[in-house]
Amino acid sequence: METKIVIAVDGYASCGKSTLAKALAAALNYIYIDTGAMYRAVTLYCIENELDIDDKEAIDAALQQIKIHFEKIHQKNTTFLNDRNVEEEIRKMYINERVSEVAAISAVRRAMVEQQRKMGKQKGVVLDGRDIGTVVFPGAELKLFMTAAINVRTQRRVDELGAKGLVVSDEEVRENLIHRDHIDSTRADSPLKLADDAIVIDNSNINPNEQLAMCLALTTQRISTFMNKPE
Numbered sequence: 001m002e003t004k005i006v007i008a009v010d011g012y013a014s015c016g017k018s019t020l021a022k023a024l025a026a027a028l029n030y031i032y033i034d035t036g037a038m039y040r041a042v043t044l045y046c047i048e049n050e051l052d053i054d055d056k057e058a059i060d061a062a063l064q065q066i067k068i069h070f071e072k073i074h075q076k077n078t079t080f081l082n083d084r085n086v087e088e089e090i091r092k093m094y095i096n097e098r099v100s101e102v103a104a105i106s107a108v109r110r111a112m113v114e115q116q117r118k119m120g121k122q123k124g125v126v127l128d129g130r131d132i133g134t135v136v137f138p139g140a141e142l143k144l145f146m147t148a149a150i151n152v153r154t155q156r157r158v159d160e161l162g163a164k165g166l167v168v169s170d171e172e173v174r175e176n177l178i179h180r181d182h183i184d185s186t187r188a189d190s191p192l193k194l195a196d197d198a199i200v201i202d203n204s205n206i207n208p209n210e211q212l213a214m215c216l217a218l219t220t221q222r223i224s225t226f227m228n229k230p231e
């Protein structure tokens with residue numbers, strides 16, 4: 001039987017995690033799970049329902065009402081919140097501005113991590129996020145930790161938003177990336193940090209094809225190590 005593994009792709013904001021994770025999943029015929037989209041969807045729910053994120057009871061009650069799932073629409077991974085397609089909405093700047101505060105709430109993390117573990121338990125999955133290799137799947141067979149220079153990350157996100165017709169200044173995007181990285185790295189519950197056994201990939205100067213080739217080679221290596229591991 002073909003050996004399937006769990007691949008964790010963690011790292012800083014807008015450093016190409018989802019580009020790599022999607023490409024890896026497509027090349028390996030694995031399922032791609034965008035865990036950031038789940039925190040974004042919860043954030044959208046909180047904003048639309050005017051929830052006070054410091055009100056623990058309100059957050060617990062909201063989590064009971066929130067159902068997130070993914071569908072492939074025209075080959076594109078699409079996020080649904082309570083059966084509504086929110087893919088476009090959750091990428092907007094007003095979500096970027098609030099998502100890291102919402103993602104720092106322990107009850108929110110507990111609920112999302114539980115779902116992520118269920119989605120990944122059959123293996124053959126690539127998850128992109130912040131705490132995949134450290135908390136969600138600490139036993140993941142391959143852990144990648146992505147990073148890139150802040151000016152490169154800013155330009156990529158400005159271009160990405162621009163392609164959707166959303167005009168934002170470089171400065172606004174840059175500040176948001178730095179701010180989110182700070183909250184994500186310093187929160188008490190499952191902060192963004194490098195797992196001991198993660199491989200760091202700085203993609204400031206490599207293109208998506210080069211990074212995919214590099215990571216596919218690492219995957220093949222990991223699968224063969226895993227298959228030859230004594231019981």
Ligand code: CDP
Binds near residue numbers: 099100101184
């Ligand atoms: O695409 P980008 O790197 O900008 O962000 P994302 O992966 O969509 O994640 C959005 C936010 O969700 C992050 O800044 C984190 O605050 C949070 N997040 C998290 O806390 N844990 C994860 N596993 C994934 C995302």
